[in-house]
Amino acid sequence: MKKLLSISLIFMLLYSCDSNKKKSKQQIESQTQNDWIVLFDGNSIQALRGYGMETFPEGIWYVENGALVANPDTTNRDLITKERFKDFELEYEWAVDTAANSGVFFHMQEDLTMESGNGNSPNWLDNYELQILDDENFYDTLAVRSAGSLYDLIKPMNKELKPIGEFNKARLIHNSGHVEHWLNGKKVIDFTMDSPEMKKLLNNSKFKENPEFHSDKEGHIMFQHHGQRVYFKNIRVRRLEK
Template sequence: MKKLLSIVLIFGLVCSCDSNKKKSVPKAEPQAQNDWIVLFDGISTNALRGYGMDEFPQEIWYVENEALIANPYTTNRDLITKERFKDFELEYEWAVDTAANSGVFFHMQEDLTMESGNGNSPNWLDNYELQILDDENFYDTLAVRSAGSLYDLIKPVNKELKPIGDFNTAKLIHNNGHVEHWLNGKKVIDFTMDSPEMKELLGQSKFKENPEFHSDKEGHIMFQHHGQRVYFKNIRVRRLEP
């Protein structure tokens, strides 16, 4: 009986040690390129700055009710990410006031001044733009320039917009030249930048005189200040593996 008790005790100690060893093993940390970077959480604007500026453009953009808002009563100043991105997934929410216009750009370079001359933002003729718009009241009603479109190039499909003032969810993915734009859970744009189809579209567009159109493969993400009130919230981005 003593021998049997000793065996049971020894077995119990071995199992206990093995269990403790298993508990002490830390979980593997996720790879850095898969981590989400919060660009705006409803409070902090530390991840963003004004185009051509070192700091956030206070009063031109402001935070209210956990939303990042473009002030229509100031001079235009776009917002860009402090970090630069190549392949990425961007998630955000947006809403517009009546007849408001804005857009999201990527791979942006700060090589032009803010003197736009016509109320538009710098580089708008140099880069792909995912359009943000009040489709009901904006004067330009072409589908290829409507909300969710790849501005002046591809009209959105399967689009369902929220009413003015309500937030739409959006997702922009760039991965090795392939681009997807999702709006309210539905994919509305899908294209490859250097494909023959895109080259043909560019050759027939207002961008045809610009041989350097979106030639950069990495850069800032930009949120456009077009002179009207637009709202952004819950903005985050993660880098994609090569």
């Protein structure tokens, strides 16, 4: 009888350990998933607002078929995240209409007046921009301003774009000054801010007259409304700060 009890206790202990391991693994997986902040899931726009606004710019941006769409028939108004980010990983998908132009900015500050309708965003001369573009039909064909580029600074490498109307998958990572931009599973941009190479590029660019160019280390993530129809979906971000 004692022997049977001992065997039963051993099985109970083994089952308990295995169960605890499974729970621990599930908790870790759940915690990893919860690290992501959903900015747009095809429906809710609660994590976003208009530049210089307290609310979402209804009509200027709208939701259609699970995508966030920039309306070309209105004045321009960029979208920013309500939260601010320092080190982060951003995932999103984008598509463009014919000859459309847009971009994603980070560490944005709301310190300039939004000039709706002028075709350009505030701060576009102050911050790095990951370019979104219809390479085939847009009038500017320079590689350094093409889709996936670090606008006017670094041309993308190993780029593979989807046709107009199809969604490209993008990742933007900023971690302690190091930046990576991934497009459809391939890394197309890799640079370090404040490095000698970047300082040289900036000194030879249109941004050279701006000594404060991207001097902020944290801020909003911004999606540009440039006056053409662009689409975003599956937008999420997670913080990388330790």
